Amino acid sequence: MLNQYLGNYLLNHNLVDRDILISLLDENKKAHVKLGVLAIDSNLMTAKQVSEVHEMQKRFDKKFGELAVEKDYLKEADVDYLLNQQKLNSIQLSQLLIDHKVFSLEQLEEVLHAYRKENNFTDEQYRLMQKGDLNKILESMIQSQCDPLHIGKTQEYYDYVKLFLRNFVRFIDHQPLIADSNGKMFLEDAEDVIVASQEIYGTYNMVIYLIMKRETFIDFASHYSKMKINKRDELAEASVAEFLNLNNGLFTINMSEEGNPIMLKPPTILDEVDDLVLGSLIQIPIITGIGKLVLAIKPQ
Structure with a gap:
């Protein structure tokens, strides 16, 4: 997970070309062997x-290892072994930047120093990032979206975005990058966008928007459905809506377990988001291997 946030820094400061960064992250993705594959390989x-x-991960917001232990397919020691094997197969973005001669060692040292200084990371925080504990950093990103909207209580939005990113990694693309940009400008223009939307109501009330260009929408549908989809049709719309419904369904389960019951209205597909509405949203612009998208939340 450190790779994604270092990638954000490089991108937002124009230190590396977007296409080069996506290519390097894709290379990292190929080197990152999933736990299930390692479990089979290790017999x-x-x-x-x-x-x-x-399939269980579509119903429960839990990691592969947790569910495998619950089913008695793996022991805790097996999971630890597989996680260590997974780390051995991982390549850090910093190493790829050197290998592909994007930076020299001296340049990389300067970039990493500036990155840590700008974000005020202590050594302990940086170690937590390397371990994948990014909650505090992500919360800071969400808070910066909530403050201008005068939103006081924000925990549910943190929880929602973190869940969305986890499920995006699981079902769509391994390397989502959060961009430091206004959502409307991020998509370059508001024309030809498609929006998947769903309302959540109960203890918490909000509307979720998943906004993307047509090409990204089609690729999103293909990745989730694992089918070849070449155009926006009923299958494409149903696939994206199903992902949103799956993610939000897991959110309702998590919230209900915490004593905050919420329910869902059916997802809908729209062709635009009103400018006035867009200005009142918490916007999380995301760069992925399939294109740009904006996750937006409208507090009710």
Whole structure:
């Protein structure tokens, strides 16, 4: 996860070209072997068991290892072993920047020093980032969106965005990058956008918007459905709506378990978001291997 946030810094400061960065992150993705594949390779689980756990992840907001232990397919020691094997297969973005001669060692040292200084990271915070504990950093990003809207209580928005990013990694693309940009400008123009929307109501009331250009919408649908989709049609719309409904369904389960019952209205597909509405949203612009999109939340 450190790779994504260092990538954000490089991109937002124009230190590396967007296409080069996406290419490097894709290379990292290919080197990052999923736990299920490692479990099969290590003869700890069968393909059928791995598939079953993957399906369970659509119903429960839990990591692969947690669910595999609950099903008695793996022991805690097995999960630790697989996680260590996964780390051995991982390549840090900093190493890729050197290997591809984007930076010299001296330039990389300067960039990393400036990155840590700008974000006021202590050594401990940086170590937590390397371990993937990005909650505090993500909360800061969300807070900067909430303050101008005079939103006091923000925990549910943190929780929602973190859940969305986890599910995006699981089902769509391994390397989402949060961009430091206004959502409308981020998509370059408001024409030819498609919006998947769903209202959440109960203890918390909000409307979720997933905004993207037509090409990204089609690729999003293909990745989630694991089918070849070439145009915006009923299948494409149903696939994106299903992802949003799946994510929000997991959110309702999480909130209900905390004593905050909420419910969902059916998702809808729109062709635009009104400018006035867009200005009142918490906007999270995201860069991915399939294109740009904006996750937006409208507090009710």
